[in-house]
Every structure is written in C-alpha cells, then in structure tokens.
Amino acid sequence: MPMTWSTLIGIRTRLGTKQARRTSVHLVLLIALSAGVAGCMDSDPPKWWKEPNGNSITDSEGLTAATTDQLCTAEEKTPPNDSLRLHFIDVGQGDAIWVQSPTGENVLIDAGDGGYYGRNNGGKIVSAFLSAHGFAQGAVFDAVAVTHAHSDHYGGLPTIFAHYGVAKFIDPGLETDGLSYGDTLETAHAMVRPDSYFRPAINDPGGLTTLKGGSVDLFGPAVGAWLLSAENNMRLGDDNNAKVNNTSLVFKLAYKGRSILLMGDAHAELENELIQRFVTNTSEPNLDANLIKxxxxxxxxxxxGRFLDAIFRNTPAVDRYAVIQSGRTSFGGTQLPEASTIFVLQDAVGQSHLFSTEAGDxxxxxxxxxxxxxILAVVKSDGTFYVCYE
Structure with missing residues (x-):
C-alpha cells in the first residue's frame, strides 16, 4: 500500500502518547527517505494546528471539524490598558510584532517584507492593522527594532517610516552590502536623535546595552525587558543565511509573573549559547518562559527539543504557548513551517496552545x-495570561 501523509496521520492518531509523537517525527524522516526511492508518498505534509475558523487541517482531503477555543472572544480582543499586549501580525512570510505596554509604550519589532518578487507588503499590512486598532498614522513609536538584516523582517519598514514617527531605533549592527537595507538604515538614522539610534545594540559604549542579557528600557517601567542576544558579526552557523539569522535580537519580556521570549530567526547554534549563558540563572535574566515566538x-x-525543555522546565504544561510567524513559503523545496518542528512544538505546549500566522495558508x-x-497574547495586571486568534 502506498504510504501517504493521511496514512501517517492515522498511525499518529492511534499511537497518541507523547512518546508516540516523538516517534512520529522519526516516521516522517523515514517515510520521506522512502518516498525519494519509491515515489509513493504525497508531496505535501499536513498541517497540525487549527485554523482560526475552528477547523483543523489534516491532509489534502480538506478540513475536519474542531473546537473554536483558539479564537478570541469579544472581551479578550479588548483587554484593559494596564495589560501587556503583543500582536503577532500576519504579514504572510515574515515577522511583525506590535508590543503595547501597560504604561502606554508602543514598540514595533520587525515589519514583514517589502512587497517585491511576489511577497506581501508587510508595511501596508502592519499600517492597516495599527489603524484598525487605534494607532493612527502620524503616531510615534517609542521604539522600532529590526531583529536582523533579512527582508522578511525589515522590508516593510520604509512604509512604516513614511507614516509614523520613531523615537528609538535598534538593530544588531551587522555590516551589510544590501542596498535596500542600507536605505532603511539611512532613513532610520535620519528620523531619530543620534543618542536614540542603537546600532549595534550590544558592545557599543553608546549602545542600548553593553552586555548580553542587559536590561533595556524600551517597554516602560512596568515591564521587565532583557536583550539576551544581538550580534554584529557572522560567527554562528554553517552558511551565510544561518549566520545572518544568528545575529538576531532576542528579547525576553516579563510582566506580573509571566515571561515571553521573542527569538527573531535564531537557529539551534544560538539557542545552545543561550542555554549555556542563562539557563542556570536563578534570577533574571534567565530562560524561563510561558510563551515563545x-x-x-x-x-x-x-x-x-533541548531548547524547549530548557525554557519550559519551570513552567506548568497548562501555561505554555508557542507562536509561529510564517507564510505559505517553500525554500529549496522545504515548506515552512515544517511538520517535524510542529511535532516537537506540540510535545512542548500541546496542540491547542500552538498558534501560527500560516494556519490554512x-x-x-x-x-x-x-x-x-x-495572534494576540495578553498578560493582565492580575497575572491572567491568554493567547488567541484576533
């Protein structure tokens, strides 16, 4: 009988345990290898998370009924102003995170792609989202941060710069010959005061912080915030793409006993360094988290799995969440997000606590x-924490 993704789903459903889910990752790899020889496997992997309409994508045959517990209620969509709010904006392929602090600060981390070569214009999408949520054009961001020099993170910024003010700008500081990124940096430099242009963010006497793990005053006095990593040289990774990804700004935010890690495009090499640097810390900064982007x-x-075990080791299973920001994208035949990574994340947080801007795309x-x-993540002033699709 030909082995298909639908068959694999049936195997995984019957096994059902945590160990079985780990086993299914190995099945994916074995089946994929077999497919290369026999040519008998469906080419597209399934999606394992729920769409915001409450359905779950399982295979090429379509959708199956599921609960709608990942959708925001009307009340959840409008949390109190003294809450910490993170909006993971769906820009297609790329990242864009709008952070609203309990004391009124607004910070934008990345802004999606630039709208070229068939990509979505992240700047237009972010601008429309902001306007719909009461942050009108002409308003001023307390800070804008670019995690690293890839266009699906900075490409939308020219549109943002054209319509909003920026008080502070943060960037890892990697030297790049890319003209579009160079233009973005020049615009940012012209918009902010010299003492508010933090590039590089780390290891610069005038920088945002002079050590990895240093606290940062971007999100207001009520939110604990640490810059766990930022690199201005390409030292980690096997190729140029990986090395640029590993220069990413990595932030940790904490409010009312809840913690959030924002990983940029960090690879396993950087994850391992973060474990070595912070996991044994009994006080902040450490890697303890309730939510990981x-x-x-x-x-x-x-x-x-090693990194997820480290960040969730002190977090009860019911309080763990993960967010993926991705589009319907294939790089060199690899679909993002990848099925084996979905399995690993589900082991860590459970299916209902895994959210993706790519759901159903x-x-x-x-x-x-x-x-x-x-996707909306909220920490209220009483410590109540929830994540839902807006």
Whole structure:
C-alpha cells in the first residue's frame, strides 16, 4: 500500500502518547527517505494546528471539524490598558510584532517584507492593522527594532517610516552590502536623535546595552525587558543565511509573573549559547518562559527539543504557548513551517496552545494568505495570561 501523509496521520492518531509523537517525527524522516526511492508518498505534509475558523487541517482531503477555543472572544480582543499586549501580525512570510505596554509604550519589532518578487507588503499590512486598532498614522513609536538584516523582517519598514514617527531605533549592527537595507538604515538614522539610534545594540559604549542579557528600557517601567542576544558579526552557523539569522535580537519580556521570549530567526547554534549563558540563572535574566515566538518561522533549524525543555522546565504544561510567524513559503523545496518542528512544538505546549500566522495558508494564494491569522497574547495586571486568534 502506498504510504501517504493521511496514512501517517492515522498511525499518529492511534499511537497518541507523547512518546508516540516523538516517534512520529522519526516516521516522517523515514517515510520521506522512502518516498525519494519509491515515489509513493504525497508531496505535501499536513498541517497540525487549527485554523482560526475552528477547523483543523489534516491532509489534502480538506478540513475536519474542531473546537473554536483558539479564537478570541469579544472581551479578550479588548483587554484593559494596564495589560501587556503583543500582536503577532500576519504579514504572510515574515515577522511583525506590535508590543503595547501597560504604561502606554508602543514598540514595533520587525515589519514583514517589502512587497517585491511576489511577497506581501508587510508595511501596508502592519499600517492597516495599527489603524484598525487605534494607532493612527502620524503616531510615534517609542521604539522600532529590526531583529536582523533579512527582508522578511525589515522590508516593510520604509512604509512604516513614511507614516509614523520613531523615537528609538535598534538593530544588531551587522555590516551589510544590501542596498535596500542600507536605505532603511539611512532613513532610520535620519528620523531619530543620534543618542536614540542603537546600532549595534550590544558592545557599543553608546549602545542600548553593553552586555548580553542587559536590561533595556524600551517597554516602560512596568515591564521587565532583557536583550539576551544581538550580534554584529557572522560567527554562528554553517552558511551565510544561518549566520545572518544568528545575529538576531532576542528579547525576553516579563510582566506580573509571566515571561515571553521573542527569538527573531535564531537557529539551534544560538539557542545552545543561550542555554549555556542563562539557563542556570536563578534570577533574571534567565530562560524561563510561558510563551515563545519561535525562531526562523518554524524551520527545523530552530526550536530544538533541548531548547524547549530548557525554557519550559519551570513552567506548568497548562501555561505554555508557542507562536509561529510564517507564510505559505517553500525554500529549496522545504515548506515552512515544517511538520517535524510542529511535532516537537506540540510535545512542548500541546496542540491547542500552538498558534501560527500560516494556519490554512496552503489553500490560499500568496496575496490572500496574509492578515487572516493575527495572534494576540495578553498578560493582565492580575497575572491572567491568554493567547488567541484576533
């Protein structure tokens, strides 16, 4: 009998245990290798998370009924102003995170791609989202941060710069010959005061912080914030793409006993360094987290079991969440997010606590795949914490 993804789903459903889920990762690899020889396997992997409409994508046959417990209620969509709010904006392929602090600060971390070569214009998408949520054009961001020099993170910034003010700008400081990124940096430099242009963010006497793990005053006095990593040289990784990803700004935010890790596009090499540097710390900064915005769009380069075990080791299973920011994207035949990474994340947080801006996008054209899976994470002043699709 030909082995298909539907068959694998049946195997995984019957096994059902945590160990079985780990076993299924190995099955994926074995089946994929077999497919290369026999040519008898469906080419597209399934998606394992729920769409915001409450359905779960399982295989090429379509959708199956599921609960809608990942959707925000009307009340959840409008949390009190003294809450910490993170909006993971669906820009298609790329990252864009709008952080609203309990004391009124607004910080933008990345802004999606620039709208070229068939990609979505992240700047237009972010601007429309901001306007719909009361942050009108002409308003001023307390800070804008670019995690690293890849266009699916900085490409939308020219549009943001054209319509909003920026008080502070933060960047890892990697020297790059890319003209579009150079233009972005020049615009940012012209917009902010010299003492508010933090490039590089670390190891610069005038920088945002002079040590990895240093606290940062970007998100207001009520939010604990640490810059766990930022590199201005390409020293980690096997190729140029990986080395640029590993220069990513990595932030930790904490409020009312809840913690959030924002990983940029960090790969396993950087994850391992973070473990060595912070995991044994009994006080902040450490790696303890309730939510992780996973590195590199759900690729197998990131979100290792070792790293997830480290960040969630002191977090009860019911309080663990993961967010993937990705589009319906294939790089060199590899679909993002990748099925094996989904398995690993599900082991760590459970299916209902795994969220993706890519949910269901394999059934949509690129231009229709953005703006439909925005994700909201909220920490209220009493410590209540929830994540839902807006």
């Amino acid at each position: 996973v590195g590199h769009h759900g690729s197998t380069t990131s979100s290792t 394999d059934k949509k054209a690129e231009e229709d795949a953005a703006s439909d899976d925005d």
